[in-house]
Amino acid sequence: MTTTAPAPDPTAPAPAGAPGRAHWLRVAREVAEDLATDAITRDQAGKPPFDEVARLREAGLLTLLISAEHGGGGADWGTAHAVVREVAAADGAIGQLLGGHYVLSWTARFFAGPDLAERVARRSAAGQWCWGGGFAAHEPPLRLTPDSSDGYLLNGRQGTVGGARVADRLAVRAARSDTGEPLAVLVDPARPGVTSGDDGDAFGQRLSGGGSVEFDAVPVPGDAVLGSLSADEGALPPFAGLAAATGRLVSAQLCLGIAEGVLAEAREYTRTREYTRAGDRSLLGDHPGVGLPSWQDGLARDPYVLVTYGELTVDARAASALADQAVAALDGGLARGEDLTDDECAEISVLAAAAEAAAARAVHDITTRTLDVIGPGAASSRHGFDRFWRNARTHTLYHPVAHGLREVGDYFLSGAHPPFALPA
Known part of the structure; x- marks a missing residue:
């Protein structure tokens, strides 16, 4: 059974020096107002949302849920949900991109041990990562094969990957080739062997940055395997x-x-x-x-x-x-x-x-x-x-x-x- 990473108490006051809920809602409104000014033009253009991700990063919204101790905004999930709603009111596609980022960035919190979850949080805050990916149950899992370097090789294709074209890290589901165990895996999309497809033909959510991704013998270090996704009874808390x-x-x-x-x-x-x-x-x-x-x-x-x-x-x-x-x-x-x-x-x-x-x-x-x-x-x-x-x-x-x-x-x-x- 995986040891649960400690979650912040949402009823506790914000740490000294950390912005409170009112601050983040004000920031979200400012970002939403900015997005609203050209929402129609951007929707019709349908370009990958690199500029929009930059706006979220500059506003500090990408590191919102990371503790202040680890270099983030120190906010709770109640605040994150309110921020997503505020942004979505101006631009639903960017609201989806941000909401997916928040869920996926907590993958280590849900499925990894405390030490690994802390290391991932610190790295994410330092790099101001935008997280993409997904654990789509309707698609076969990717294949994760152990290699001789105490790491793995990742192979396969996923047709539905949130933020595929703009993410700094992808959290995906892969099955070990030897045991079949489903695992949460963190992948740098800049690594050789990762190819993102431009599947921007949807009639809606054109700016969510989603698409397909192919993985061809992509090296995965051992500490990029975040934990088990097994549905077996007792496997997870x-x-x-x-x-x-x-x-x-x-x-x-x-x-x-x-x-x-x-x-x-x-x-x-x-x-x-x-x-x-x-x-x-x-x-x-x-x-x-x-x-x-x-x-x-x-x-x-x-x-x-x-x-x-x-x-x-x-x-x-x-x-x-x-x-x-x-x-x-x-x-x-x-x-x-x-x-x-x-x-x-x-x-x-x-x-x-x-x-x-x-x-x-x-x-x-x-x-x-x-x-x-x-x-x-x-x-x-x-x-x-x-x-x-x-x-x-x-x-x-x-x-x-x-x-x-x-x-x-x-x-x-x-x-x-x-x-x-x-x-x-």
């Missing part, structure tokens, strides 16, 4: 089971950020847009017999519009409240460390699955129905309202909630603990 819950709650924050972002932009559009019959005819087409809806002459006071915004606000706030409850439970579980029990892990995991499902449903509804209340103007690419729907839909294709809902139902009916899972 309950604390490691929080990895999946952490990933699900990052997914929920991303969905909530996108939902809040489109609502904010739609509200501004509705408040300030001057509708004229001539302007609306230019969008609908000047066809005889085509009438204009009377509500467009007073969009901001139309009862249909007001009711729809009311319903969407309730959806967003309800999902947000559930996510906040789950984040608080996760913070408590992380603080428990080695003392976390299987029952406590199960409760947190189910709550995280419920929060992700609620957020996914909310963002689907909100990003669709805001287009309806905006009207024909939503079809104009210059306003970029479509990017919110595209980003949300693309994200949830990679993070389907069906398995989580099944776990919630099974736990509710029979008290069954969710099976061990890896963060998506």
Whole structure:
């Protein structure tokens, strides 16, 4: 069984000299405002997000979760979740990139021993690494073959690798060629034998930097094997089971950020847009017999519009409240460390699955129905309202909630603990 690396207590005050939650939320808002200024242009260009990663690095957000003692921001996961939501409201793709970085950068915390986890944290802080990778369960694992130098050789291909084109380190799942044991492996993508593919053809999340990666006899030192990912009973402590819950709650924050972002932009559009019959005819087409809806002459006071915004606000706030409850439970579980029990892990995991499902449903509804209340103007690419729907839909294709809902139902009916899972 892996010895759990100690997690910071989220209820403890920030260490002397370490910035607090208010500081990081202010930084996140500043970054979000910066990203919002050219979000539409960058989305349409679809270039690898090197500049965006540089903005996150300069703001100190990449080292947010590393302790101040090890050279990082010293923040807790509650703060990290809030930061992801803030950034996602301005740019869902960069919110996904940042959220994935946070989850993967904690791989050593979840699966390695304390000494290795500390060394990895120090190196990550010193290099201000942007983490990418993933442990996609729908793909066969990579192959890790022991060699004569007390290290390994990594071979294989993964088609879904978060941040593949911009990451400084990749955390991936590989199976030992001799035993079949699944392991978490840290890889420097600059090493010979690592080739990243440009798979930037997705209709959404174009700036998340994802893609495929091939590994051809890539040397892996022994201390780059972070720990076992085995689902066998007793192989890992309950604390490691929080990895999946952490990933699900990052997914929920991303969905909530996108939902809040489109609502904010739609509200501004509705408040300030001057509708004229001539302007609306230019969008609908000047066809005889085509009438204009009377509500467009007073969009901001139309009862249909007001009711729809009311319903969407309730959806967003309800999902947000559930996510906040789950984040608080996760913070408590992380603080428990080695003392976390299987029952406590199960409760947190189910709550995280419920929060992700609620957020996914909310963002689907909100990003669709805001287009309806905006009207024909939503079809104009210059306003970029479509990017919110595209980003949300693309994200949830990679993070389907069906398995989580099944776990919630099974736990509710029979008290069954969710099976061990890896963060998506």
